[in-house]
Amino acid sequence: xxxxxxxxxxxxxxxxxxxxxxxxxxxxxxxxxxxxxxxxxxxxxxxxxxxxxxxxxxxxxxxxxxxxxxxxxxxxxxxxxxxxxxxxxxxxxxxxxxxxxxxxxxxxxxxxxxxxxxxxxxxxxxxxxxxxxxxxxxxxxxxxxxxxxxxxxxxxxxxxxxxxxxxxxxxxxxxxxxxxxxxxxxxxxxxxxxxxxxxxxxxxxxxxxxxxxxxxxxxxxxxxxxxxxxxxxxxxxxxxxxxxxxxxxxxxx
Amino acid sequence: xxxxxxxxxxxxxxxxxxxxxxxxxxxxxxxxxxxxxxxxxxxxxxxxxxxxxxxxxxxxxxxxxxxxxxxxxxxxxxxxxxxxxxxxxxxxxxxxxxxxxxxxxxxxxxxxxxxxxxxxxxxxxxxxxxxxxxxxxxxxxxxxxxxxxxxxxxxxxxxxxxxxxxxxxxxxxxxxxxxxxxxxxxxxxxxxxxxxxxxxxxxxxxxxxxxxxxxxxxxxxxxxxxxxxxxxxxxxxxxxxxxxxxxxxxxxx
Numbered sequence: 001x002x003x004x005x006x007x008x009x010x011x012x013x014x015x016x017x018x019x020x021x022x023x024x025x026x027x028x029x030x031x032x033x034x035x036x037x038x039x040x041x042x043x044x045x046x047x048x049x050x051x052x053x054x055x056x057x058x059x060x061x062x063x064x065x066x067x068x069x070x071x072x073x074x075x076x077x078x079x080x081x082x083x084x085x086x087x088x089x090x091x092x093x094x095x096x097x098x099x100x101x102x103x104x105x106x107x108x109x110x111x112x113x114x115x116x117x118x119x120x121x122x123x124x125x126x127x128x129x130x131x132x133x134x135x136x137x138x139x140x141x142x143x144x145x146x147x148x149x150x151x152x153x154x155x156x157x158x159x160x161x162x163x164x165x166x167x168x169x170x171x172x173x174x175x176x177x178x179x180x181x182x183x184x185x186x187x188x189x190x191x192x193x194x195x196x197x198x199x200x201x202x203x204x205x206x207x208x209x210x211x212x213x214x215x216x217x218x219x220x221x222x223x224x225x226x227x228x229x230x231x232x233x234x235x236x237x238x239x240x241x242x243x244x245x246x247x248x249x250x251x252x253x
Numbered sequence: 254x255x256x257x258x259x260x261x262x263x264x265x266x267x268x269x270x271x272x273x274x275x276x277x278x279x280x281x282x283x284x285x286x287x288x289x290x291x292x293x294x295x296x297x298x299x300x301x302x303x304x305x306x307x308x309x310x311x312x313x314x315x316x317x318x319x320x321x322x323x324x325x326x327x328x329x330x331x332x333x334x335x336x337x338x339x340x341x342x343x344x345x346x347x348x349x350x351x352x353x354x355x356x357x358x359x360x361x362x363x364x365x366x367x368x369x370x371x372x373x374x375x376x377x378x379x380x381x382x383x384x385x386x387x388x389x390x391x392x393x394x395x396x397x398x399x400x401x402x403x404x405x406x407x408x409x410x411x412x413x414x415x416x417x418x419x420x421x422x423x424x425x426x427x428x429x430x431x432x433x434x435x436x437x438x439x440x441x442x443x444x445x446x447x448x449x450x451x452x453x454x455x456x457x458x459x460x461x462x463x464x465x466x467x468x469x470x471x472x473x474x475x476x477x478x479x480x481x482x483x484x485x486x487x488x489x490x491x492x493x494x495x496x497x498x499x500x501x502x503x504x505x506x
Binding site for chain 1: 343383398403490
């Protein structure tokens with residue numbers, strides 16, 4: 001190996017003005033892009049840039065391939081949507097490093113990105129203005145019982161909840177099951193927001209309540225935010241509603 | 254009012270290559286900067302840019318002032334470190350909007366930023382690779398009993414924990430109290446990281462365990478990460494240790 005390196009790079013939610021300058025530089029200096037097809041496709045083609053786009057759910061194979069390319073002397077960028085550390089490629093890359101001592105020869109760094117949670121929160125006002133949890137609803141890599149246990153704990157702590165990966169074609173019912181579970185633990189009037197494809201042309205916000213939340217409106221591109229007991233709606237310009245989790249909490253305690 | 258507007262702008266953790274292009278444009282078009290002294294100081298001076306820098310802990314007053322300036326026709330940027338939605342100015346601004354119907358005339362938007370949590374996670378590898386909670390340890394605006402209740406809930410859910418505002422001169426003992434509380438709930442060997450001033454010249458990472466975690470090493474500029482029961486250290490290049498919360502969880506369940 002000579003000069004090879006591996007950077008795990010966060011592309012943010014999509015638009016160019018949500019890509020960090022550090023990520024832009026890392027992409028510009030890469031010889032090889034490795035990642036899930038739609039993320040690799042976001043990076044413009046240029047001479048000398050090799051593209052290794054793979055399907056979803058092959059993260060471990062992809063991470064090993066990235067290290068192998070770096071060991072051959074390539075400057076590899078593993079691209080991830082949002083922030084690579086949040087339910088994305090950084091963990092798969094560090095897992096690959098853990099499994100193969102030879103990969104320790106590779107200089108590794110993680111270039112952060114804007115996570116979907118922060119992008120959605122910006123559009124909604126301040127839903128994450130107080131303590132919050134992020135939970136992936138996918139049970140591909142953890143038992144569903146763990147998801148339910150964490151939703152219960154988040155409700156007991158009265159955290160605001162950000163639900164990642166709420167649904168997919170293979171898992172269409174879990175967001176409905178999660179809402180049913182949360183309805184047993186939290187007030188029906190709790191504010192809920194569906195933030196779909198934030199920052200992309202098909203962006204769509206849907207404001208509702210836990211009692212009224214319709215799972216049919218949730219897809220793979222949606223981030224679901226569920227308020228705490230103190231989260232509320234605030235009226236703004238032209239009747240626009242903002243979602244607020246106030247900085248103060250439990251004044252009566 | 255004519256042409257006035259209010260943008261709550263996230264400056265990220267500090268370095269220019271962690272400032273989103275959208276934030277850079279918003280700052281360049283502002284006529285007035287409003288914010289806590291060190292954040293306002295980060296934005297370069299230029300002709301025509303008025304600066305309204307105020308002390309910490311006057312967030313509500315600052316937010317009202319920003320709306321008042323916007324009502325006078327100014328293009329106001331309220332600047333926040335990190336992401337403005339995470340324990341920062343977005344909530345104070347939406348609270349001010351809630352309290353004063355006249356402020357509804359002002360076009361409002363939130364420009365997200367890189368949160369300290371994601372910056373710290375990038376330096377550490379993948380500590381947030383699985384479900385996590387963010388908790389502010391400050392009891393300025395919530396009772397300490399709520400902090401303890403949330404730490405308990407986070408431990409019951411076996412979430413990774415990101416602790417914001419772990420200490421200040423006025424609150425030197427709370428991080429020690431939080432560690433003591435967590436030691437009753439989680440294994441002493443749980444990986445813990447102190448990520449101080451990430452992205453700035455005085456950045457410093459300290460890797461330890463819950464049993465060994467020394468509160469004296471934690472200050473206001475530190476983000477504290479506490480692992481789940483499955484978080485572990487992984488050795489990388491030159492003996493560097495990475496913090497990994499694996500994507501899989503509870504395989505034995």
